[in-house]
Amino acid sequence: xxxxxxxxxxxxxxxxxxxxxxxxxxxxxxxxxxxxxxxxxxxxxxxxxxxxxxxxxxxxxxxxxxxxxxxxxxxxxxxxxxxxxxxxxxxxxxxxxxxxxxxxxxxxxxxxxxxxxxxxxxxxxxxxxxxxxxxxxxxxxxxxxxxxxxxxxxxxxxxxxxxxxxxxxxxxxxxxxxxxxxxxxxxxxxxxxxxxxxxxxxxxxxxxxxxxxxxxxxxxxxxxxxxxxxxxxxxxxxxxxxxxxxxxxxxxxxxxxxxxxxxxxxxxxxxxxxxxxxxxxxxxxxxxxxxxxxxxxxxxxxxxxxxxxxxxxxxxxxxxxxxxxxxxxxxxxxxxxxxxxxxxxxxxxxxxxxxxxxxxxxxxxxxxxxxxxxxxxxxxxxxxxxxxxxxxxxxxxxxxxxxxxxxxxxxxxxxxxxxxxxxxxxxxxxxxxxxxxxxxxxxxxxxxxxxxxxxxxxxxxxxxxxxxxxxxxxxxxxxxxxxxxxxxxxxxxxxxxxxxxxxxxxxxxxxxxxxxxxxxxxxxxxxxxxxxxxxxxxxxxxxxxxxxxxxxxxxxxxxxxxxxxxxxxxxxxxxxxxxxxxxxxxxxxxxxxxxxxxxxxxxxxxxxxxxxxxxxxxxxxxxxxxxxxxxxxxxxxxxxxxxxxxxxxxxxxxxxxxxxxxxxxxxxxxxxxxxxxxxxxxxxxxxxxxxxxxxxxxxxxxxxxxxxxxxxxxxxxxxxxxxxxxxxxxxxxxxxxxxxxxxxxxxxxxxxxxxxxxxxxxxxxxxxxxxxxxxxxxxxxxxxxxxxxxxxxxxxxxxxxxxxxxxxxxxxxxxxxxxxxxxxxxxxxxxxxxxxxxxxxxxxxxxxxxxxxxxxxxxxxxxxxxx
RNA sequence: GGGCCAGUGGUCUAGUGGUUAUGACGCUGCCCUUACAAGGCAGUGGUCGGCGGUUCGAAUCCGCCCUGGCCCACCA
Numbered sequence: 001x002x003x004x005x006x007x008x009x010x011x012x013x014x015x016x017x018x019x020x021x022x023x024x025x026x027x028x029x030x031x032x033x034x035x036x037x038x039x040x041x042x043x044x045x046x047x048x049x050x051x052x053x054x055x056x057x058x059x060x061x062x063x064x065x066x067x068x069x070x071x072x073x074x075x076x077x078x079x080x081x082x083x084x085x086x087x088x089x090x091x092x093x094x095x096x097x098x099x100x101x102x103x104x105x106x107x108x109x110x111x112x113x114x115x116x117x118x119x120x121x122x123x124x125x126x127x128x129x130x131x132x133x134x135x136x137x138x139x140x141x142x143x144x145x146x147x148x149x150x151x152x153x154x155x156x157x158x159x160x161x162x163x164x165x166x167x168x169x170x171x172x173x174x175x176x177x178x179x180x181x182x183x184x185x186x187x188x189x190x191x192x193x194x195x196x197x198x199x200x201x202x203x204x205x206x207x208x209x210x211x212x213x214x215x216x217x218x219x220x221x222x223x224x225x226x227x228x229x230x231x232x233x234x235x236x237x238x239x240x241x242x243x244x245x246x247x248x249x250x251x252x253x254x255x256x257x258x259x260x261x262x263x264x265x266x267x268x269x270x271x272x273x274x275x276x277x278x279x280x281x282x283x284x285x286x287x288x289x290x291x292x293x294x295x296x297x298x299x300x301x302x303x304x305x306x307x308x309x310x311x312x313x314x315x316x317x318x319x320x321x322x323x324x325x326x327x328x329x330x331x332x333x334x335x336x337x338x339x340x341x342x343x344x345x346x347x348x349x350x351x352x353x354x355x356x357x358x359x360x361x362x363x364x365x366x367x368x369x370x371x372x373x374x375x376x377x378x379x380x381x382x383x384x385x386x387x388x389x390x391x392x393x394x395x396x397x398x399x400x401x402x403x404x405x406x407x408x409x410x411x412x413x414x415x416x417x418x419x420x421x422x423x424x425x426x427x428x429x430x431x432x433x434x435x436x437x438x439x440x441x442x443x444x445x446x447x448x449x450x451x452x453x454x455x456x457x458x459x460x461x462x463x464x465x466x467x468x469x470x471x472x473x474x475x476x477x478x479x480x481x482x483x484x485x486x487x488x489x490x491x492x493x494x495x496x497x498x499x500x501x502x503x504x505x506x507x508x509x510x511x512x513x514x515x516x517x518x519x520x521x522x523x524x525x526x527x528x529x530x531x532x533x534x535x536x537x538x539x540x541x542x543x544x545x546x547x548x549x550x551x552x553x554x555x556x557x558x559x560x561x562x563x564x565x566x567x568x569x570x571x572x573x574x575x576x577x578x579x580x581x582x583x584x585x586x587x588x589x590x591x592x593x594x595x596x597x598x599x600x601x602x603x604x605x606x607x608x609x610x611x612x613x614x615x616x617x618x619x620x621x622x623x624x625x626x627x628x629x630x631x632x633x634x635x636x637x638x639x640x641x642x643x644x645x646x647x648x649x650x651x652x653x654x655x656x657x658x659x660x661x662x663x664x665x666x667x668x669x670x671x672x673x674x675x676x677x678x679x680x681x682x683x684x685x686x687x688x689x690x691x692x693x694x695x696x697x698x699x700x701x702x703x704x705x706x707x708x709x710x711x712x713x714x715x716x717x718x719x720x721x722x723x724x725x726x727x728x729x730x731x732x733x734x735x736x737x738x739x740x741x742x743x744x745x746x747x748x749x750x751x752x753x754x755x756x757x758x759x760x761x762x763x764x765x766x767x768x769x770x771x772x773x774x775x776x777x778x779x780x781x782x783x784x785x786x787x788x789x790x791x792x793x794x795x796x797x798x799x800x801x802x803x804x805x806x807x808x809x810x811x812x813x814x815x816x817x818x819x820x821x822x823x824x825x826x827x828x829x830x831x832x833x834x835x836x837x838x839x840x841x842x843x844x845x846x847x848x849x850x851x852x853x854x855x856x857x858x859x860x861x862x863x864x865x866x867x
Numbered sequence: 868g869g870g871c872c873a874g875u876g877g878u879c880u881a882g883u884g885g886u887u888a889u890g891a892c893g894c895u896g897c898c899c900u901u902a903c904a905a906g907g908c909a910g911u912g913g914u915c916g917g918c919g920g921u922u923c924g925a926a927u928c929c930g931c932c933c934u935g936g937c938c939c940a941c942c943a
Binding site: 184191206207208209210221253254255257258259262263264265266269270271272273274275330332333374376377379380383384386387486487489490516517519523525554558559560562564566567569570572573576577579580581582583584585586587588631634638642645646649650653730733734736737738740742743744790791792793794795796797798800801802803804805806807808839 | 869870871872873878879880881884885886887890891892897898900901902903905906907908909922923924935936937938939940941942943
């Protein structure tokens with residue numbers, strides 16, 4: 001008998017959807033577990049990393065759902081921003097500037113809608129339990145409205161300002177970027193040694209990587225520790241080509257050991273230049289425009305050239321005039337746009353800022369009030385917060401995003417902010433709340449849009465009905481869990497904590513769970529160019545969602561995990577094992593009405609498996625509470641496979657044939673419990689097992705809304721006895737295997753030597769082992785021959801500390817017979833009885849005959865071959 | 868340059884002071900035992916990255932170093 005994994009997955013996915021198994025109930029607010037699910041960016045399909053991350057989140061959702069929680073787990077999409085704009089531009093072979101703004105936005109919306117449809121399907125076939133009844137997308141007016149209101153609130157509190165100062169600018173995306181969106185990439189470039197001149201001919205060579213900015217050189221700096229400083233500081237040098245007289249100053253930031261130890265200060269090459277310009281109050285001379293071309297300041301034929309070309313031309317010019325001493329290759333880190341990887345420039349253009357710098361402490365206070373999983377991820381947030389130097393620039397010069405809801409007066413620059421009641425508004429279309437500025441000037445709608453993190457950073461506010469339903473908000477905020485990947489700590493996590501704390505005075509979530517990245521099978525990052533990209537949908541179609549989810553379950557939280565195909569294969573096997581075990585148990589229960597009652601008498605083997613079950617329930621539950629799903633999965637799997645299936649089932653088959661109520665009760669309880677423990681991880685096969693064999697007895701509609709198993713209790717002494725019985729069976733099996741005896745062949749006689757009295761377990765032992773004559777030899781029938789002694793380190797160490805070595809040595813070197821005989825040694829004037837601190841190993845002779853002994857931890861089984 | 872994480876049989880991996888270091892994959896041998904041969908049983912295989920320290924005892928704690936990954940950082 002078999003089953004078809006693909007078929008049953010599709011079947012249950014449709015059924016869950018039709019029956020709304022995962023629906024959040026807004027009426028039941030006492031026991032909510034809410035997940036601030038990351039809205040999936042709607043630029044394309046899911047890759048294996050997404051699939052794994054969302055599956056981890058799904059584990060949390062399903063685990064808490066089985067605790068009777070009303071789980072809030074929205075299906076949601078992030079639909080704003082540059083990547084979608086870029087995909088659309090590529091798809092239609094145009095740029096956004098070539099087409100009417102609102103027309104372009106429409107194209108972006110359409111593009112995103114298609115992706116949302118496909119990704120929704122992908123979430124479904126992965127078995128994710130997101131609830132479509134609380135669907136949202138960040139570009140919808142209902143969401144953008146809230147983005148705007150949240151901005152207006154902060155604006156009204158004076159936390160928003162318009163500033164004209166240098167900002168990160170991506171010449172390709174043609175927009176401002178926040179520091180968080182700048183990534184640093186190593187790049188090879190040339191350090192050029194250029195001759196400057198002094199009036200007296202003193203040789204002054206300056207090394208620079210950006211000769212194209214020579215026109216804006218306004219000052220030269222040298223380290224005060226430099227030997228030449230005395231001679232140079234305060235004098236003027238003349239720049240090459242442009243022949244500009246510039247002052248030489250001493251500045252401690254200059255490293256005397258880099259280049260020539262002399263720096264030209266330009267506006268604006270990098271952040272150092274910015275600092276110096278402020279420090280020395282220099283003019284901002286802008287050599288590079290918004291599109292990355294040189295401005296008229298640079299003159300000559302350089303004007304209008306793109307930066308890299310201008311650099312080459314400038315170097316040509318310098319070198320043909322003999323002004324270049326030499327050039328060397330160096331590697332430097334340059335800031336690049338996180339989206340398109342184009343090198344960033346600093347430019348000056350008025351932008352909107354949200355005050356961030358004053359709230360660093362507040363953010364960390366909120367962060368410290370959350371539980372971080374894993375804990376060390378909090379350090380990354382702290383590092384980022386500590387390193388912040390600028391307020392957050394929230395305006396972008398793009399189209400497909402939430403409009404900034406304000407108008408500005410043409411005449412006096414006064415800002416008129418939108419009324420909250422009017423939101424959502426688009427100032428490029430909608431009329432302002434007042435016809436004219438108070439000065440009488442016309443109001444112009446703001447054409448800038450928000451950084452997309454302005455939208456996503458209020459997801460906890462959106463989810464909890466902030467400003468829409470106070471009752472729901474009070475019940476739902478803060479949310480239970482923020483799951484996310486560690487690469488967006490400085491953006492999503494930081495901005496969310498910042499804004500939501502500012503707006504509500506309270507942290508946005510209680511727990512935060514950080515996922516790592518998924519690497520290719522060889523442990524390196526996946527890249528399309530390397531051909532090592534794993535397509536989750538392909539894996540899923542071949543092996544099924546449960547198998548892929550089994551891989552996901554084996555990924556440790558917070559760590560980068562390589563994709564392991566063999567885990568997928570093992571997942572398939574685990575599904576089969578679970579199905580077969582459940583089928584055996586289900587068939588055994590056939591004819592039974594309702595759930596089997598716990599009989600007053602259970603056999604020791606029942607107590608044993610129940611004790612193991614309690615242990616696994618306890619460990620799995622504790623692990624899931626801390627989002628260590630890999631641990632829970634491993635525990636449950638080990639129990640199912642190596643305790644329940646390999647041992648217990650074999651031990652009680654003979655009792656099942658006789659419909660023993662104790663065996664049936666135990667099988668039912670442990671079997672069902674195991675299905676439940678595995679249900680969050682492998683939702684399809686467990687639902688199949690539940691519906692086929694357990695539902696009629698327990699009665700829950702679906703395993704996923706049934707109750708998480710609890711510890712049932714057991715008799716510890718009986719459990720120990722049961723464990724001994726299980727060891728006898730294993731020993732007999734091993735002995736048969738080693739001696740070429742067929743497993744179903746009866747054993748004529750066998751003896752058991754054990755400190756545990758198993759005389760009331762005869763049928764428990766003979767049943768599974770087919771021993772015909774089971775004996776419990778008394779001590780005088782057995783001759784034990786000591787063969788060695790092992791020190792009990794855990795006793796000796798704490799008691800004798802520094803003298804432990806003497807006792808250990810004595811036990812190891814003494815004749816074991818003498819140790820049994822009560823040999824003592826003198827330790828610091830005290831007599832120590834060695835046998836109290838040693839385990840004696842013995843070989844056994846039974847009735848004078850040479851016998852095979854199979855040693856287990858609790859029992860020794862004496863066996864003789866039938867001749 | 869700073870920070871974080873990791874380094875355990877051929878491969879992947881569990882294990883935050885106490886007998887003989889866990890399990891999986893692989894490999895070898897045996898077994899169709901009536902839930903499962905994509906299964907079971909047994910075996911093979913490890914100087915726990917290196918050096919030093921603390922301790923009666925270290926894969927585990929401390930220090931230094933090496934290797935890999937990630938995050939952060941202005942070297943013009």
